[in-house]
Amino acid sequence: xxxxxxxxxxxxxxxxxxxxxxxxxxxxxxxxxxxxxxxxxxxxxxxxxxxxxxxxxxxxxxxxxxxxxxxxxxxxxxxxxxxxxxxxxxxxxxxxxxxxxxxxxxxxxxxxxxxxxxxxxxxxxxxxxxxxxxxxxxxxxxxxxxxxxxxxxxxxxxxxxxxxxxxxxxxxxxxxxxxxxxxxxxxxxxxxxxxxxxxxxxxxxxxxxxxxxx
Numbered sequence: 001x002x003x004x005x006x007x008x009x010x011x012x013x014x015x016x017x018x019x020x021x022x023x024x025x026x027x028x029x030x031x032x033x034x035x036x037x038x039x040x041x042x043x044x045x046x047x048x049x050x051x052x053x054x055x056x057x058x059x060x061x062x063x064x065x066x067x068x069x070x071x072x073x074x075x076x077x078x079x080x081x082x083x084x085x086x087x088x089x090x091x092x093x094x095x096x097x098x099x100x101x102x103x104x105x106x107x108x109x110x111x112x113x114x115x116x117x118x119x120x121x122x123x124x125x126x127x128x129x130x131x132x133x134x135x136x137x138x139x140x141x142x143x144x145x146x147x148x149x150x151x152x153x154x155x156x157x158x159x160x161x162x163x164x165x166x167x168x169x170x171x172x173x174x175x176x177x178x179x180x181x182x183x184x185x186x187x188x189x190x191x192x193x194x195x196x197x198x199x200x201x202x203x204x205x206x207x208x209x210x211x212x213x214x
Contacts, residue, residue: 012060016071019053027067029057039065048079 017031027039027049039057041049045067049055052074058066104110168174183189198204 012058012064014056014058014068016054016056019049019051019055019067022049022051027055029055029065029067031057037065039067042066042068045069046080047073048081050075050077050079 015031015033017029017037019027020030020036021028025040027041028036029039030036037057037059039055042058047070049067049070050073053070054072054074055067056069056071058064058068060066
């Protein structure tokens with residue numbers, strides 16, 4: 001039984017065969033009838049051909065030889081590529097989207113579900129009208145972090161910060177409101193201001209081994 005789709009000499013024919021050699025964009029294909037032909041990859045063949053793959057080859061009347069489809073993959077790695085050097089690769093270890101520019105676009109939503117999500121880039125830009133991050137545990141480790149934000153609102157049940165040193169500069173008013181506030185230092189507490197005011201509606205206690213006023 002023949003597996004070739006034969007047509008007349010004006011339109012060419014389709015034969016299947018096995019890719020023996022790959023030289024960059026050129027392929028040597030051993031056809032089912034025993035002939036070896038040089039072929040190039042057709043634009044519609046998105047699955048990237050590799051050696052030992054079984055392919056469907058178009059033999060044109062003008063001598064053109066095109067691989068139009070991959071019928072069977074020999075190895076465990078498959079690469080789907082398109083014009084513009086966009087490559088989607090899959091093997092036993094990972095799924096990879098590779099190219100000079102990659103864009104993932106959806107009309108409604110994009111969901112990423114994974115045990116671990118890692119981004120490795122020189123710079124990362126997130127541009128959104130609204131962004132929400134919900135997680136059980138969130139960690140940031142950075143040598144240097146810079147943020148320019150118009151307004152931040154946070155609701156935190158408990159916050160613990162451990163800093164080697166800290167410096168804050170506020171151009172306008174800086175207001176803190178708490179049910180109870182405690183400031184504790186191991187060595188010194190220095191308050192330096194042009195004008196300072198402490199007010200208590202009930203009691204105020206100042207206790208120290210020595211107190212100097214004035």
